[in-house]
Amino acid sequence: MSENIKINLEETERENERFHRFSLISWWDQERLKNAKVLVIGAGALGNEILKNLALLGIGNVLIADLDKIENSNLSRSILYRAEDNGQSKAATAAARVKEIYPDMNIHFFDGNVIYDLGAGVYHWADVVLGGLDNREARLSINRNCWRVNKPWIDGAIESIDGVARVFDPNKHLDGPCYECTMSENDWKLLNKRRSCNLLTRDEMQGGKTPTTPTISSVIAGIQCQETVKLIHGLETIAGKGFNFNGLSCNSYLIEYTQNEDCMSHDPPQDIISLQKRTDEMTVAGLQTLAKEALGEGTELELGRDILEKLVCLSCGHEENVFTSLGNVRLSQGICPQCGKDREVKTFYTIRGDVPFADKTLAEIGVPKFDIVWARNGVTLIGFEFNGDAAEVLGSLYRPTKE
Ligand SMILES: [Zn+2]
Ligand SMILES: [Zn+2]
Structure with a gap:
């Protein structure tokens, strides 16, 4: 047996052992997860939980985008960051730490503004896009890009101990709702208020400080990643719906969204x-x-x-x-x-x-x-x-x- 073949066999053996418990699930196909390309937008509380899950699941290719630097206040909600990371790039640090969890993951990061500086080619590259952000403008940008390049995206939103995970899939539901369709009048009002000042700076983008806990980010990111696994396997997802979780009552329910006929985000390119x-x-x-x-x-x-x-x-x-x-x-x-x-x-x-x-x-x-x-x-x-x-x-x- 040549040395190369031996090393490959050892590697396969190691992978088989690592993912053995998954293989007991009848429909599970680890190879699909290994080949999957996932774009993660945001490396905050949700992003950390998302990335941790993707690494444990054995997702093979991940691009992580964020413009923030790590602060001490992140440490209570971010499994990937340590006190000595204070001031470092979230995206770069998260990428390095995720690699420690799953060394065979192919991971790269983008340290910059996702609305203004991230080219739409990355959405085209990805199989699934995961959002872990707390602002409407970025969600709108992700949504428009995903709809244009026909890629599903899974949004997560958390506040105090409540949260929602929503799946938008232009592949399955061309006549279905997109994120923009779900925006209320109040959402637009808040968004336009933000836009009216026009000189959106990094400082202001970081302005919204939403109260969140690691427990709710874990719940919502868990649903987001589980839906990702289903998407990658071609299984039915909650596309067009939102999973809502109320932390105080522990009630959860699905909301079905409908397409807004006036929505501007639905013209696919030829x-x-x-x-x-x-x-x-x-x-x-x-x-x-x-x-x-x-x-x-x-x-x-x-x-x-x-x-x-x-x-x-x-x-x-x-x-x-x-x-x-x-x-x-x-x-x-x-x-x-x-x-x-x-x-x-x-x-x-x-x-x-x-x-x-x-x-x-x-x-x-x-x-x-x-x-x-x-x-x-x-x-x-x-x-x-x-x-x-x-x-x-x-x-x-x-x-x-x-x-
Ligand atoms: Zn729409
Ligand atoms: Zn002047």
């Missing part, structure tokens, strides 16, 4: 075209040409997020071109350097016809790496995915696509 280019190799004009070739005259580009074009002072008329994703703008930049008054922000997310920044690359106007830029003509929608960035963004998770 195609996503893979470009072997990076966002810093393609100009706005270059992509406009490709889009026109594909969909004809009058096609417009649609970016996945608002881009800050300029800061304008209405008091003294001073203007400053910025071109960056809103996530990179500090609140202090809202003040006019000339007269000290507040400046207005000019943002855009569609590009149509001649624009003064046509010669800039997509990266230069704030389009993140490995993003998908959409081209729309009437009701026809296609995506251009910038796969030239995939290796950098996915790290060890990257597998070159076969031509």
Whole structure:
């Protein structure tokens, strides 16, 4: 027996032992879990429990995204963090600790703003997306990305000792509800209030301090991961419904959501075209040409997020071109350097016809790496995915696509 074959056999033996109890479940297929690609957004209280579960379950490929740094207040709800991690990146630390639990997991992290700096290619890459966040704007961004690339996502929300886990699956329920459909008038009011200040900074994104406990995050993340296992096995899930758990009464019940006919998130693209280019190799004009070739005259580009074009002072008329994703703008930049008054922000997310920044690359106007830029003509929608960035963004998770 050659040395290589021997090592492989030993490895298989070790894996078989590790996951033996799962194999006693009649429908369980460990191979599916090993091959699964899961994107986890948020490495807070829920994210920690989610990642711990994914590692114990033997999920093979995980990308974890978060922009926060670890604080001592996280230690009461985060199994993956230690006191000496104070000030370190949540995403990087979580990735390292998860690897200790399940060394064969292929894991990579994204340390940044998921709304503004995470390219939509990662949603396209994933089989399932898990949300462990506490803000509506990020949920809306995850939801729109997942619906566009046709991927199921499982949201978790916790407050005090209550929680909800919801499954949204465009594959199974094209005419079913998405997260946006479930948003109430009050949700929109709160969201718009947040948006109206427009210069959303990192500090403000972290502003909402929701009371939570490790026990409720464990309950809700448990349901999220169990639904993930079912999705990966092709079993029926609670797609289109929410599992609600009331901690005080210990009552749980399912809420069935319905599609909101006015919801803006339900137009699927006809195609996503893979470009072997990076966002810093393609100009706005270059992509406009490709889009026109594909969909004809009058096609417009649609970016996945608002881009800050300029800061304008209405008091003294001073203007400053910025071109960056809103996530990179500090609140202090809202003040006019000339007269000290507040400046207005000019943002855009569609590009149509001649624009003064046509010669800039997509990266230069704030389009993140490995993003998908959409081209729309009437009701026809296609995506251009910038796969030239995939290796950098996915790290060890990257597998070159076969031509
Ligand atoms: Zn919807
Ligand atoms: Zn001014």
